Amino acid sequence: MRHLLTRTTRRRVVGALTAGLLGTLGLTGPAPAAHAEATAQAPAAPAAPALDDGLALTPPMGFNNWNSTHCRAEFNEEMVKGIADIFVEKGLKDAGYQYVNLDDCWALPARDANGKLVPDPVRFPGGIKAVADYVHARGLKLGIYTSAGTKTCNSAGFPGALGHEYSDAQQFADWGVDYLKYDNCNNQGMDAKLRYTTMRDALKATGRPIVYSICEWGENKPWEWAADVGHLWRTTGDISDNWGSMLSIMKQNLPLAQYAGPGQWNDPDMLEVGNGGMTDNEYRTHFSMWSIMAAPLLIGSxxxxxxxxxxxILGNREVIAVDQDPLGKQGAVVSSEGGRWVVAKEMKDGSRAVALFNETGSAQRIATTAGAVGLPEADAYTLRDLWQHKSYNTAGTISATVPARGTVLLRVSADDKWAKNPPAVELGLEGSTLIEAGKAAALTTSVTDLGRxxxxxVSASLGGPADWTVKANSPTTAGVLPTGRALRTKWTVTAPAGTPPGSYELTLKASYRSPSGTRAESVLPLTASVVxxxxxxxxxxxxxxxxxTTNGWGPVERNTSNGESAAGDGNPLTINDVVYAKGLGVHAESSIExxxxxxCETVTAQVGVDDEEGSEGSVAFEIWADGTxxxxxxxLTNAQAAQALSADVTGAQVVRLVTTDGGDGITSDHGDWGDARLTC
Incomplete structure (x- = not known):
């Protein structure tokens, strides 16, 4: 959790290790009373057994206020009770959401004379127990937050639990807390496993079942050691409400599938769905990918x-069922090439959940097979679209044209019920949807029978904005399409002269009938860009x-550095003390098209790590011409001067500037495209 610290400040706070602070904590020399409490009550020598307490057998589902409120005044008792009521009223409780979790800022900045935590009387006038009672009365559970350090992550400095683990855990239990999120700030350099194991033992000593969420941002690879310590562990830094952040975190979490299972979950951070920084299409991808990764589903809006x-989106029970499947498998990557991802998750009933995920800015065909995702050989398969809530039959091909930044989430099974469903058809589009106003663009659509x-x-139609001209130049109907055959139609699409640049909706539709006469329809939403x-x-x-654009943290900035999370908060572009008046400020992983x-012929720039990150940060820069x-x-690191980068982009329709983490993980990776120029 970043809270009100900047990313750089947080790293420095976490890394602080001074003799004075260590002495205060009793971590050098004799232990003072606060630390002695933990030492005296902790079990003697034997290592704690593996967690087999029956908790979190499926990924926890609930709410956490941080992503929407941070430490602002609206985070209070009234809000928390209101969320609990909405869980019940909107059917979220029945869909599986149960935890209503308080994040930082719920306590006063100082403990009382007895060393106890004190709830903020302005935010929580009735105290935490009263809130817990309210939540419990609605059949829900309450969660709370603290840090495995002297203070929490908020810059106001609320008390952390380091040295107070047993008394704090008992307070939480006495209040009726059911879930603890345990953060990583101000930890004084203590060994991570020791910090988190001590709190595990303290929670266990209370006798109350409390789900334990380890939030040390994946810095110490908790997936390798925390299965007998906590029920879930953060695998990444903090998420923010933008596509680049979500995408970067997803890519870090996907390779860890082998470590997840009932009672032990990889946690790629809370959901941003509904906070406004992404489109609904992007939020559906966010929710789909968190579900197929068996991630905790903690609403952050x-x-x-x-x-x-x-x-x-949040209440889609078919998608939630993928996340909550009792087998407890995390989806694994089947293929990944050119931004086209296939991720498959084994389900308890033998079916496979399959995500066809398109990370790129244009529609892409993504394909796999029933065999490739682990299903046995069969004459045909039932294919269920979990967002469209429709079932089809397929001869074994699993494919779709997936809209930009979209995900098609399917559940595929080898069963004998496939014949009752109409055949699956794949809708496709060839040709560029980058259209100059007043100029005709040639597109070709396809409707392909994937079914047995x-x-x-079969009929196909292509629609656009009311004032656009969309004309078919070849047949739009076919009497019958056998398995594997396609209806291909050529179209001319024209945006009127003077159409402002921007994105416009195109819709490809196909209607058809199964052999039994059942009517079916398939729809592919597309985006045309007037350029x-x-x-x-x-x-x-x-x-x-x-x-x-996509950016790993905050927006891409014009002619300033990346800065922090808000637009316009950057500084002059500066690489190794050289300032550039013009350019682009980014944060890995980043892409600008x-x-x-x-x-055009050439792109040139002076590239490097911006000086605002001190000694941290390492990035690599790429220029792409179309797909090459x-x-x-x-x-490149902060110690290096800017490097000249130039590319021949002759004949390219689209040029893409990419900034990666260089393969060493993302930590303060602020990159500058100084003096970036395009010659045409």
Missing amino acids: DLRSVSEETFD TPAKR VAPPSGTSYLGDLPWLS YYTGKA KAASTGV
């Missing part, structure tokens, strides 16, 4: 003010419009 679409049975009376040809001559990229319309890497650097 203020449910008192979110949209109905947010409730629809034929699709009959403007780049100017002739040489232009600064920081001044040109881009097609899309520009339309070049096959009219045209230039790249090695790993």
